[in-house]
Structure formats: C-alpha cells, structure tokens
Amino acid sequence: MKEKLEKIKNEILENLAKVKSLEEWQNLEVKYLGRKGVFTEILRSLTGLSIEERKTIGKLANDIKLELQENFKNVAEILEGKKSVGFVDPTLPGIKLPQGHIHPMTIVQNELEDLFISMGFMVLDGPEMESDYYNFEALNIPKHHPARDMQDTFYVDKKNDEGELDLVMRTQTSSMQVRAMQKYGAPMRCVIPGRCFRSEATDVRHEHTFYQLEGVMVGEGISLANMKSVLETVAKHLYGPETQVRLRPKFYPFVEPGANGEVTCFICGGKGCRLCKDTGWLEIFGSGMIHPNVLKAGGIDAKKYTGFAFGFGLTRLVMLKYGIGDIRLLQSDDLRFLEQF
Amino acid sequence: MYLSLNWLKDFVKIPNNISSEELAARLTLHTVEVENITDQAKKFDKVIIGKILEISRHPNADRLQLTKVDVGGKEVLNIVCGASNIEVGQLVPVAMIGAVLPNGLEIKEAEVRGEKSQGMLCAADELGLGDDHSGILILEANAKIGQSFAKHLHLDDTIFEVDNKSLTNRPDLWSHMGMAREISAILSTKFTAYKPSEKKHKKITGGIKLNVKVEAGDLCNRYMAAAIEGIKVESSPNWMQQKLIAAGVRPINNIVDITNYVMLELGQPMHAFDQKLVDKIIIRAAKKGEVLETLDGNKRNLAEEMLVIADSKKPLAVAGVMGGANSEISDETTSIVFESANFDFVSTRKTSQKLNLRTESSMRFEKGIDPLLAETALARAIELTLEICPKASIVSEIIDIFPGKKKFLSKQIQLRLDWLQKIIGEDLGKGRVIEILTNLGFEIKEKNDELIVSVPSWRATRDISIAEDLAEEVARIHGFNNIRSLMPKVEMLPPEKNEERTLERRIKELLSKGGNLHEVYNYSFVGEDQLKKLFIDSSSYLKLANPIASHQTMMRQTLVPNLLENVKNNQARFKEFGLFEVGSVFLSIDSEIKKDNQSNDNLPYQEKRIGIVLASDNKEGLFRKGKGIVELLMSSLNLEVGWKIDEFSFNWADKAEVADISVADKIIGSVAKVDNKIAKNIGLKKETVVIELSLRQLLALYKKQNVKLFEEFEKFPPLVRDLAFVINENVLYSDIRAEIINFNQLIKKVELFDVFHGGKLGENKKSLAFHVVYQADRTLTTAEVDQIQAELLKRLEERFEAKIRNF
Structure with a gap:
C-alpha cells in the first residue's frame, strides 16, 4: 500500500510539472484530487485495512494529500502569475537602510586632525568669543595697527570697565596661539581647528562664518626650513606625493618672517587651469616664524626658543576637495547638500 | 597700487632679458603680490592713425557719411561714419577690423545701410580717453599716418597692479622709487636714488614770511613748507600726465599734478595751498563744532582729536587726509604754499576712519612714513615747479619744524650670523647676507661673527626694529623656495588627548550612522524676532556691536531656534528627516577663561552643545523617537539615561511632551515637542521635536564612568x-x-x-x-x-x- 501511494504521488507530481495552462491544471486536479479522482479513490480504499494499518498508512496518505495540495496550489499561483517561476533578479537594489551624514567640514577637519596627531601635535579648542587681547594685541596687532584693516571684526556689544569694546568674535584661530603657549610652554606643538568670523556680507565667495586650522610649533632651534618641511608633508598628505609647496613673502604682524603658502594645483598638476587661474598654484595657507613679541606674550623665552605658526583655510580646503563653488552652502541646511557626503 | 614700468626704470636698471611677466613673478616671490600686468600698447591694439581722403554723403542715410581713409596700407579703407566734425585732410584714430576697444566693442567688417564699412573712426570716449563723445578725436597735424595709436600717445608703458593689503608694513613701497630699490635688490642691479640738486631749491628771491606754528607737536612729527610765486595754473606737461595716468591718477592741473607726482614717485603725500587764501599755518587739534568742506565737496564735521591745518580763522585741511576747498588751487592762483609734512600714523588713521575718508595720502601716512622724506619731497616739488612754471620763484624761507626728531634716531641692530643660520635653517654665507642687506639700503659693519646693521630711515619707522626683521629680509630676497626643507627633530612623545573633541567625533558618528541624522552647521547668530516668536527672553543675550543683518544680531544661547529654521527650510521637500549640530552657545555669565593674563576679567561662558531636530508628517511617536535617539547615544557611551519632568519648561515646548535628560542624577539637556500653536506661528508644517544637551556635561559624566566589564552568561533560564x-x-x-x-x-x-x-x-x-x-x-x-x-x-x-x- 505504502509503495502504491508513493508511486501515485510521483506520477501526479510528474504530470503536474508538465502542466502549461490553468485549463490543464484543472483537468489534472479533477483527475487526481477531485471527488472521484484517482487519489481520492485510493484513500477510500483504506477503510478495508486493519486498525493498526489504518493508523500508519492513514497518516502517510494524509501527508501525501497535503503535499499534493500544496504543489497544486503553487503551480496554480505560478500559472496565475502570482508567483515567480523561481527567478530572482539579482540586479535589484537592496532594501534601503536609512543613513545619516557627516558634514564635509567635519570630514576634512577630522582628516587633518588625525594627520597632525600622528605627527605629535595636540588638538586644542579655543573660545570663539575671544578677547581683543588674544585675537589682536597678543599677536602683535595693537589698536589702530593698519593690519586690523585686513579683518573686519565683529565686536560684542559689551564694554569693559574702561568703556572699551574688548570682546570680539575671533577673526582667526591664531587667537589661540598665545593661550596655548601660556598653558603648555615650550617645547610645544598643537593645532587649533575651528570657527572664525569676519564682518562681511555673504555672497558666492564671501562668508562671515568660516573655518581655519591653526598650527603652532615651538622649540629649541625650530627653523624656517623645519616649517617648510612640515607644510610640505601636510600638502602631500592632502594632494598626493607629487605636490610641491611654494612660499612667498606675506606680512602678518604675528610672524617674522611671514609667508603665504601655495601648493601645486591638484587639478592640472601645475600646468595651469581654470581652478588655479592659470598660475598652477593654489593659495591655501599663511605661515611664518612666530614673532618674538608673540613668544614673549606667551611667556616663552624668545632667546632660547623659536617657533613657527601656520593657518589653513579649512573652508577653502573643503570647497576645493569637493568642488563646491558657493561658499554659502557650507553653512546651509539644505538636505540636498548635506546628504551628499 | 599701480606701478609704471617706465617710471620704475627712472631709478633701477632692469635687464632686457627680464620680461614684464618675469619681473612680476620675481616681485611676487620676493616682495609683494603683483595681481595684474597691463600692457598699455595692447589696449589700443589695431588702432592706427589714418588720414581722411574723401567724404561723401551716405546714399541711404542722412546722418551718415562715407569716408575714404588712408591708413598707410596698400588699400584705402571705406568707412561709414556718423560724426559731423570730420573734414578731408584730418588725421584720426582708426579702429581696424579685429580691434577690440577698451569699452569692449569689437570691430568687424560690416555693411551699414547697404554700404561697406572696413573699420571705425574713433571718438575719445570710445578709446577710454575721457568722456568726450562730441565727435571723432582729431589728432595734431604732425601725427604719422599708419602709426599705431599707442605709439603716437607714447603709451608704451607696462603697468603692474600690486596688492595694497600686502604692503601694510612697507610705507617705503608706496612709491616708484621705493619699489625700484626693492627690484634692484631682487635682481642685484643698479639703483639710483633721487637726490635734489643742491642749488636750485635754495635760491630764495622774494619776501614772503611764512608764519607756521605747530601746536600739536605730538601728532605732527615734522612740518615743512615753502611759498612759490609766479605760478601759472594750467595743464601739466604730457610726460607728467602720462605717468600719472599710468599710475591710475587723473591729471588735474600742473600744481596738483606735481603734488601727486611727488607722492607717487617718492611716497610722500604733499599738499598745495593757494598762498593768498592763507594768512598763517597752524597745525593744531580741531575745535569742537568745526566744519570743513574738503576737496571732494563734502562738508566734514571735525572732532577734537583730529589734527587740522588752519589759518588764523579757520581749518584749511584735515592733516594727512584731505585739503579744504577754501584754500584750493584754482585757475586764478598765482602763488602757492607747498606742504611736506609727517603726521602721526595712529592719528591719521583714526581721523580717516572716523571721517570714513581714505585717501592716497592717508593710506600712506598711516603706514608710518620716513620723516626724512619730507625734505626730499619738498625739494622735488620745488624743482618740478620751477621746471614747469618758468616764471616761478621761491619767495619764502624753507620752513622746517621737526618736533618728532628724537623719535627717529637712527637704529642699529646686531645680527649674529650663527643665529641667522639657526632661524633660517641653512647657512647662506656671510657674503650673500651682506649683499642682500646692502642692496636694500642697510649699512653694515662687520664685527667677527656679527653684523652691526644700520636701518635706513625709510625702513625704520615701524617696519624693521629687531633681528628677526632682518632675517626676513635675507630669507625672502634669497628666496623662501631656495631654502631646503628639514624636518624638526623632537622628542617622540604622544600628544595630550583632547577628550571633548574625541567624544564630539564619536557622537557625530553615532548620530549620523546610528541615528540616521544629517549634520548641519548653523550660524552662531540669532535675531530678536526669531527669539520673540519662540517666547525666548533675549534680554540677557550678548549682542553684536556691528551686526551685518537684522536677523543675525545676537549670539545664540541655545541651538534650538536655528534648528527650527532648518526644518522650515526643508519641510517642503522632505516628508520626514532629522538633523543634528554640535556647536557653541554664548551665555552672558562669566566663564573661567581670562581675557588676558593680567586681567581679572573673564570671557563670557561658552560651551558646545549637541542639538537634534526631528521633523515628520506623522504625528505619532516622534517625541519618543527623540528619546530613543538619546537612549541610543547614551547606551553607546555606556551611560544610563533617565527621564525627568522638565524643570525649565521652555515657552515654546508642548507642555505634555517635554522631558529632561538625566544621567547619573544630573540633568544635562532636554527633549521637547514644539507646541502646535507656536509651530503654526513660526511656519512649521511638521510635527517637530528638538533635543539639546551639553557636550561639556556629557563629557564630565562620560569620564567618570568605569570601563564596562564583561558579564558572564546566565547559566539558568529566566x-x-x-x-x-x-x-x-x-x-x-x-x-x-x-x-x-x-x-x-x-x-x-x-x-x-x-x-x-x-x-x-x-x-x-x-x-x-x-x-x-x-x-x-x-x-x-x-x-x-x-x-x-x-x-x-x-x-x-x-x-x-x-x-x-x-x-
């Protein structure tokens, strides 16, 4: 009996596999599983068996019936188009998992912090609302120094006891130079990344809120040649091993000598293109040997120690790296921008 | 500032193999950035002098004429012209086909009302030579047919534009002579300084007694003056006009031009008064309420701290900034007084800022000009006047009052060569160091391994005072790029960790990658209106003294208002989103950070906060989603968070859905849904939940907790x-x-x-x-x-x- 059941099951499944239309399927179902169907007949014949036999064979027959019904149902669904024939399109996209994004400024800042940490520089923060003293005076920029022209400063409307406006929104991360020297003395090396402010109207190229990364290194025998070497390392890290650095004199009151730093244009490799205005060079930092007055303000013996300082425009680095043309996007909340990084 | 190459060549030899571009590049690498080079001749490329041979009426247009013009070529050109002032035989500038005029007009072969036109006859304004459009520019009869127009005008100069801002420390470079000296050091070529001829300017003929009195000697370092009679005010000679134009200064009349010429040549601002309009010259502080109409036609209210030049009754000029209309040189002027002075740089700067009047003169004075230059410049002005006005003669003593003389004693700096080598990082050789400094005008005495360097007066006012300044001179003229790089040798110590920054970074990763939030950088400013709408009391907010926009006048004390703006700016495009920011807030209480080392004053308290905003169309569950994000953040940091009933109760928050974030029994922030009414009022179209917590307080708690240890698995089923x-x-x-x-x-x-x-x-x-x-x-x-x-x-x-x- 058992063999008979298995045989008929296989026969039915074989036939079912050949079915090409719903009509054929219906005929087959009636033929085997219908009220007068072949399989139904076999089940009826079980009544003649002993109780013991009925127990075992009955269960088997019932299982087979369920299996057959399941198979018939599947085939019907396939024929009705409800179910795929077993082909899964492997090129379909995955199920999308929601994901947030980090701001491009953070990405670039983190990269640079990591580089400097790897070279033994501390990463320091400083107050964004700073005293006139640390933002200017301590940096060798007394009041009414023409160098203050370079910077349109936001002053905070809160006068000190002398009736002066002595609080500013820092115009440069250099404001941390002297604080860092006062705290750590020499030898010392650190970078200070962060937000700076200049009071100017915003447009495609100008922002009153922007980011810099300041670097300071003080020690015995620190030289201009050392500064060049460190800056070259940074430039190569940013733009590849072929990158060169070009320094040219630039006046900053807090360094002497002072230099402006350019790197080989990473788009054209120095041949000249639109980005570098055909010069082959991109201006990305200011630098110089720390002025002895600044060292003194920092409580450092300028006879014994020397040092260099440099400042990168982080905003510019981000714009260059990602090809962002409009500086205002960096302070914008447009998700279409923020989602891209 | 504009520099004329021809003018520079009056003082320095520039070898033929140094092109303008090369010179600009060298200046940029060694001294100051050259932003632009203009070849004057190129301005008039393909503009040629032509002779009008024939004029006939245009058959189809009454106002137009047909001309035949000889431009010295094989063919005579047919040119249609609309001007009425032309006559046969005239010499005129002809823009040939292909010429691009200074106003941008490109000349093409064209048909004008059916008649061929092979060029254009030019009016003065079309060539960028003034505003005259009354007719074609008719040239003198001696002009050469076929000659280029630039050559005809002797416009063969090259003009360099340098960045003023990079000259703030170099008063000496605000002149052609100063820049020429610099070029001579860069190129190692010969420099010839201007020296006044001894005889000419000392010959005094007349009997005018100039009455000059310096009352404010602290603000006026030196005052020199001389009166000259026999002046005829007219246009200055062509050569002078050409140089002035090249340097970007409009010629006015011979006397004014002389003062400008001397300033551009030597760097000393000068002034000329009409001698008949001035009875006395008093250099004094302005009096309260005094008003002066300056040469630009504006009435200026003077303040007491401003320095003025006055006669017995009234102010005549704002010292170092601008002269007054009341003593201006006019066509009737026959005698003049030249002023060549040295005013205090801080005072000049303050005055110019206060009057909002920056002039070529004030820009130079505020840099700190060499006081010895006053003498040279006065001599040069007199010399030029006597040359240009043949009947002129000096009729007064040369007045020289020098109250600041002691301030400008000659300066000497010891420069040790081993120190120089150390700071540069390379030995350039004693010979090279001496060569560079000597070329720049320093005088040097050698003393073993030390140089005693005398600073020339034009560098001594504020520019060069210490050995480091000399190191810069040597390094930059030698070339920063010629110094070889060398890594510093230091102790191999790991840097001190910045724990707040490390935590901040971790939080940013968690919120973006775990919390599905986008990082935003918002401004640190807020506006009164913005706060008012959220019922935030702004009375304690720190304000900017000089804000640039009415919606950005104050420093934020919470990240919330700008985060709500972020929702408004994105709500039309996105159904559901979340943003976060880590940024500073600025409170009006004192921090522990000193304003400076000596002061007892402290900076306002500033700290970084973490701000999060969630926005959704779905009104259900957003508040708890916000809490979920905080819980995710805290559990990732191994901190346990508890929720407390809000104690601060923000006015903008929904009273039912606001809770304080409590960690280790310390409240470090809060989560709140924006009240529906307020949301509507400020234009929020979504359900909005805001979270804010203090990074500093979170760090303190994070640092206190212990390392999370491994827990054994439970052996028995729960x-x-x-x-x-x-x-x-x-x-x-x-x-x-x-x-x-x-x-x-x-x-x-x-x-x-x-x-x-x-x-x-x-x-x-x-x-x-x-x-x-x-x-x-x-x-x-x-x-x-x-x-x-x-x-x-x-x-x-x-x-x-x-x-x-x-x-």
Missing part, C-alpha cells in the same frame, strides 16, 4: 512574566518601573512593551504593560515567582492604585 496595569494617567512610568525593579532581587529586568490610553480603560487612565524578567543562579520554580508576583501586585496597588488588566 522566567518572564508579562504584567499589564491600569493606573491613573499622572502616575509616572519611571516611578512604577523603579518600584518593580527594586522590589525583589530576583527581578533582573523590566521592559515596557505597551502603553495604552483611554478607550475601554475610562477617562484619565492608562495601561502599562511590562515584561518582568526573573533570574537566579538556580532554576526558578513557578511557585516562588508566583508568590513574588502576588506581593508585587499588592505593593503596586497600595502605592499606585494599579489594577491588573485582564482583557
């Missing part, structure tokens, strides 16, 4: 019971949970899995359903758990009137 209670709405989850978890030590975990309000429960009731997990170091029996649970239910009923829910 028994989990689900319990649902009905309680009054106002009973807090946190209280019930605390009660359960602390009820018996076998209860190890309590997890809320359902909250249900109203409906069948009746008014002011809610249902809370918990999984309660019992766990022990043995197999628990149902009986003992049943017993604990029964006691627990009794306790909950006693304390909270909690009824077990059986449906």
Whole structure:
C-alpha cells in the first residue's frame, strides 16, 4: 500500500510539472484530487485495512494529500502569475537602510586632525568669543595697527570697565596661539581647528562664518626650513606625493618672517587651469616664524626658543576637495547638500 | 597700487632679458603680490592713425557719411561714419577690423545701410580717453599716418597692479622709487636714488614770511613748507600726465599734478595751498563744532582729536587726509604754499576712519612714513615747479619744524650670523647676507661673527626694529623656495588627548550612522524676532556691536531656534528627516577663561552643545523617537539615561511632551515637542521635536564612568512574566518601573512593551504593560515567582492604585 501511494504521488507530481495552462491544471486536479479522482479513490480504499494499518498508512496518505495540495496550489499561483517561476533578479537594489551624514567640514577637519596627531601635535579648542587681547594685541596687532584693516571684526556689544569694546568674535584661530603657549610652554606643538568670523556680507565667495586650522610649533632651534618641511608633508598628505609647496613673502604682524603658502594645483598638476587661474598654484595657507613679541606674550623665552605658526583655510580646503563653488552652502541646511557626503 | 614700468626704470636698471611677466613673478616671490600686468600698447591694439581722403554723403542715410581713409596700407579703407566734425585732410584714430576697444566693442567688417564699412573712426570716449563723445578725436597735424595709436600717445608703458593689503608694513613701497630699490635688490642691479640738486631749491628771491606754528607737536612729527610765486595754473606737461595716468591718477592741473607726482614717485603725500587764501599755518587739534568742506565737496564735521591745518580763522585741511576747498588751487592762483609734512600714523588713521575718508595720502601716512622724506619731497616739488612754471620763484624761507626728531634716531641692530643660520635653517654665507642687506639700503659693519646693521630711515619707522626683521629680509630676497626643507627633530612623545573633541567625533558618528541624522552647521547668530516668536527672553543675550543683518544680531544661547529654521527650510521637500549640530552657545555669565593674563576679567561662558531636530508628517511617536535617539547615544557611551519632568519648561515646548535628560542624577539637556500653536506661528508644517544637551556635561559624566566589564552568561533560564496595569494617567512610568525593579532581587529586568490610553480603560487612565524578567543562579520554580508576583501586585496597588488588566 505504502509503495502504491508513493508511486501515485510521483506520477501526479510528474504530470503536474508538465502542466502549461490553468485549463490543464484543472483537468489534472479533477483527475487526481477531485471527488472521484484517482487519489481520492485510493484513500477510500483504506477503510478495508486493519486498525493498526489504518493508523500508519492513514497518516502517510494524509501527508501525501497535503503535499499534493500544496504543489497544486503553487503551480496554480505560478500559472496565475502570482508567483515567480523561481527567478530572482539579482540586479535589484537592496532594501534601503536609512543613513545619516557627516558634514564635509567635519570630514576634512577630522582628516587633518588625525594627520597632525600622528605627527605629535595636540588638538586644542579655543573660545570663539575671544578677547581683543588674544585675537589682536597678543599677536602683535595693537589698536589702530593698519593690519586690523585686513579683518573686519565683529565686536560684542559689551564694554569693559574702561568703556572699551574688548570682546570680539575671533577673526582667526591664531587667537589661540598665545593661550596655548601660556598653558603648555615650550617645547610645544598643537593645532587649533575651528570657527572664525569676519564682518562681511555673504555672497558666492564671501562668508562671515568660516573655518581655519591653526598650527603652532615651538622649540629649541625650530627653523624656517623645519616649517617648510612640515607644510610640505601636510600638502602631500592632502594632494598626493607629487605636490610641491611654494612660499612667498606675506606680512602678518604675528610672524617674522611671514609667508603665504601655495601648493601645486591638484587639478592640472601645475600646468595651469581654470581652478588655479592659470598660475598652477593654489593659495591655501599663511605661515611664518612666530614673532618674538608673540613668544614673549606667551611667556616663552624668545632667546632660547623659536617657533613657527601656520593657518589653513579649512573652508577653502573643503570647497576645493569637493568642488563646491558657493561658499554659502557650507553653512546651509539644505538636505540636498548635506546628504551628499 | 599701480606701478609704471617706465617710471620704475627712472631709478633701477632692469635687464632686457627680464620680461614684464618675469619681473612680476620675481616681485611676487620676493616682495609683494603683483595681481595684474597691463600692457598699455595692447589696449589700443589695431588702432592706427589714418588720414581722411574723401567724404561723401551716405546714399541711404542722412546722418551718415562715407569716408575714404588712408591708413598707410596698400588699400584705402571705406568707412561709414556718423560724426559731423570730420573734414578731408584730418588725421584720426582708426579702429581696424579685429580691434577690440577698451569699452569692449569689437570691430568687424560690416555693411551699414547697404554700404561697406572696413573699420571705425574713433571718438575719445570710445578709446577710454575721457568722456568726450562730441565727435571723432582729431589728432595734431604732425601725427604719422599708419602709426599705431599707442605709439603716437607714447603709451608704451607696462603697468603692474600690486596688492595694497600686502604692503601694510612697507610705507617705503608706496612709491616708484621705493619699489625700484626693492627690484634692484631682487635682481642685484643698479639703483639710483633721487637726490635734489643742491642749488636750485635754495635760491630764495622774494619776501614772503611764512608764519607756521605747530601746536600739536605730538601728532605732527615734522612740518615743512615753502611759498612759490609766479605760478601759472594750467595743464601739466604730457610726460607728467602720462605717468600719472599710468599710475591710475587723473591729471588735474600742473600744481596738483606735481603734488601727486611727488607722492607717487617718492611716497610722500604733499599738499598745495593757494598762498593768498592763507594768512598763517597752524597745525593744531580741531575745535569742537568745526566744519570743513574738503576737496571732494563734502562738508566734514571735525572732532577734537583730529589734527587740522588752519589759518588764523579757520581749518584749511584735515592733516594727512584731505585739503579744504577754501584754500584750493584754482585757475586764478598765482602763488602757492607747498606742504611736506609727517603726521602721526595712529592719528591719521583714526581721523580717516572716523571721517570714513581714505585717501592716497592717508593710506600712506598711516603706514608710518620716513620723516626724512619730507625734505626730499619738498625739494622735488620745488624743482618740478620751477621746471614747469618758468616764471616761478621761491619767495619764502624753507620752513622746517621737526618736533618728532628724537623719535627717529637712527637704529642699529646686531645680527649674529650663527643665529641667522639657526632661524633660517641653512647657512647662506656671510657674503650673500651682506649683499642682500646692502642692496636694500642697510649699512653694515662687520664685527667677527656679527653684523652691526644700520636701518635706513625709510625702513625704520615701524617696519624693521629687531633681528628677526632682518632675517626676513635675507630669507625672502634669497628666496623662501631656495631654502631646503628639514624636518624638526623632537622628542617622540604622544600628544595630550583632547577628550571633548574625541567624544564630539564619536557622537557625530553615532548620530549620523546610528541615528540616521544629517549634520548641519548653523550660524552662531540669532535675531530678536526669531527669539520673540519662540517666547525666548533675549534680554540677557550678548549682542553684536556691528551686526551685518537684522536677523543675525545676537549670539545664540541655545541651538534650538536655528534648528527650527532648518526644518522650515526643508519641510517642503522632505516628508520626514532629522538633523543634528554640535556647536557653541554664548551665555552672558562669566566663564573661567581670562581675557588676558593680567586681567581679572573673564570671557563670557561658552560651551558646545549637541542639538537634534526631528521633523515628520506623522504625528505619532516622534517625541519618543527623540528619546530613543538619546537612549541610543547614551547606551553607546555606556551611560544610563533617565527621564525627568522638565524643570525649565521652555515657552515654546508642548507642555505634555517635554522631558529632561538625566544621567547619573544630573540633568544635562532636554527633549521637547514644539507646541502646535507656536509651530503654526513660526511656519512649521511638521510635527517637530528638538533635543539639546551639553557636550561639556556629557563629557564630565562620560569620564567618570568605569570601563564596562564583561558579564558572564546566565547559566539558568529566566522566567518572564508579562504584567499589564491600569493606573491613573499622572502616575509616572519611571516611578512604577523603579518600584518593580527594586522590589525583589530576583527581578533582573523590566521592559515596557505597551502603553495604552483611554478607550475601554475610562477617562484619565492608562495601561502599562511590562515584561518582568526573573533570574537566579538556580532554576526558578513557578511557585516562588508566583508568590513574588502576588506581593508585587499588592505593593503596586497600595502605592499606585494599579489594577491588573485582564482583557
């Protein structure tokens, strides 16, 4: 009996596999599983068996019936188009998992912090609302120094006891130079990344809120040649091993000598293109040997120690790296921008 | 500032193999950035002098004429012209086909009303030579047919534009002579300084006694003056005009031009008064209420701290900034007084800023000009005047009052060569160092390994005072790029960690990657209106003294207002989103950070906050999603968060959905839904939840916690019971949970899995359903758990009137 059941099951499944239309399927179902169907007949014949036999064979027959019904149902669904024939399109996209994004400024800042940490520089923060003293005076920029022209400063409307406006929104991360020297003395090396402010109207190229990364290194025998070497390392890290650095004199009151730093244009490799205005060079930092007055303000013996300082425009680095043309996007909340990084 | 190459060549030899581009590049690399080079001749490329041979009427247009013009080529050109002032035989500038005029007009072969035109006859304005458009520019009869127009005008100069801002420390470079000296050092070529001829300017003929008195000697370092008679005011000679134009200065008349010429040549601002309009010259502080109409036609209110030049009755000029209209040189002027002075740089700068009047003169004075230059410049002005006005003669003593003489004693600096080598990082050789400094005008005495360097007067005012300044001179003229790089040798110590920054970074990763939030950088400013709408009291907000926009006048004390703006700016495009920011806030209380080392004043308190905003069209569950993000953040940092009823109660928050974030019993922030009415009022179209917490306080708690140790797996299976209670709405989850978890030590975990309000429960009731997990170091029996649970239910009923829910 058992063999008979298995045989008929296989026969039915074989036939079912050949079915090409719903009509054929219906005929087959009636033929085997219908009220007068072949399989139904076999089940009826079980009544003649002993109780013991009925127990075992009955269960088997019932299982087979369920299996057959399941198979018939599947085939019907396939024929009705409800179910795929077993082909899964492997090129379909995955199920999308929601994901947030980090701001491009953070990405670039983190990269640079990591580089400097790897070279033994501390990463320091400083107050964004700073005293006139640390933002200017301590940096060798007394009041009414023409160098203050370079910077349109936001002053905070809160006068000190002398009736002066002595609080500013820092115009440069250099404001941390002297604080860092006062705290750590020499030898010392650190970078200070962060937000700076200049009071100017915003447009495609100008922002009153922007980011810099300041670097300071003080020690015995620190030289201009050392500064060049460190800056070259940074430039190569940013733009590849072929990158060169070009320094040219630039006046900053807090360094002497002072230099402006350019790197080989990473788009054209120095041949000249639109980005570098055909010069082959991109201006990305200011630098110089720390002025002895600044060292003194920092409580450092300028006879014994020397040092260099440099400042990168982080905003510019981000714009260059990602090809962002409009500086205002960096302070914008447009998700279409923020989602891209 | 504009520099004329021809003018520079008056003072320095520039070898033929140095092109303009090369010179500009060298200046840029060694001294100052050259922003632009203009070849004057190129300005008039393809503009040629032509002779009008024939003029006939245009057959189709009354106002037009047909001309035949000889431009010295093989063919005579046919040109259509609309001007009425042309005559046969005239010499005129002809723009040939292909010429691009200074106004941008490109000349093409064209047909004008059916007649061919092979070029254009030019009016003065079309060539960028003034505003005259009354007719074609008719040239003198001696002009050469076929000659280029630039050559005809002697416009063969090259003009360099240098960046003023990079000259703030170099008063000496604000002149052609100064820049020429610099070029001579860069190129190592010969430089010839201007020296006044001894005889000419000392010959005094007349009998005018100049009455000059310096009353404010602290603000006027030196005042020199001389009167000259026999002046005829007219146009200055061509050569002078050409140089002035090249340097970007408009010629006015011979006397004014001379003062400008001397300033551009030597760097000394000069002034000329009409001698007849000035009875005395007093250099004094302005008096309260004094008004002066300056040469630009504006009436200036003078303040007491401003320095003026006055006669016995009235101010004549704002010292170092601008002259007054009342003593201006006019066509009637026949005698003049030249002023060549040295005013205090701080005072000049303050005055110019206060009057909002920056002039070529004030820009130079505020840099700190060489006081010896006053003498040279006066001599040069007199010399030029005598040359240009043949009848002129000096009629007064040369006045020289020098109150600041002692301030400008000659300066000497010791320069040790081993120190120089150390700071540059390379030995350039004694010979090279001496060569560079000598070329720049320094005088040097050698003394063993030391140089005694005398600073020339034009560098001594504020530019060069210490050895480091000399190191810069040597390094930059030698070339920064010629110094070889060398890595510093330092101790191999790891840097001190910045824990706040490390935590900040971690939080940014968690919120973006775990919390599905986008990082935004918002401005640090807020506006009064913005705060008012959120019912935030702005009276304690720190304000900017000079804000640039009315919506950005104050420093933020919370990240919330700008985060709400972020929702408004994105709500039209996105259904559901979340943003976060880590940024500073600025409170009006004192911090512990000193304003400076000596001061007892401290900076305002500033700290970084973490701000999060969630926005959704779906009104359900956003508040709890916000809490979920905080919980995710805290559990990632191994901190346990508790929710407390808000103590600060923001005016903008929905009173029902606001909670404080409590970690280790310290409140470090809050989560709040924006009140519906306020949301509507400020234009929020979405359900909005805001979270803000203090990074600094979070760091403090994070640092205190211990390392999370591994927990062994439980060896015996737990028994989990689900319990649902009905309680009054106002009973807090946190209280019930605390009660359960602390009820018996076998209860190890309590997890809320359902909250249900109203409906069948009746008014002011809610249902809370918990999984309660019992766990022990043995197999628990149902009986003992049943017993604990029964006691627990009794306790909950006693304390909270909690009824077990059986449906």
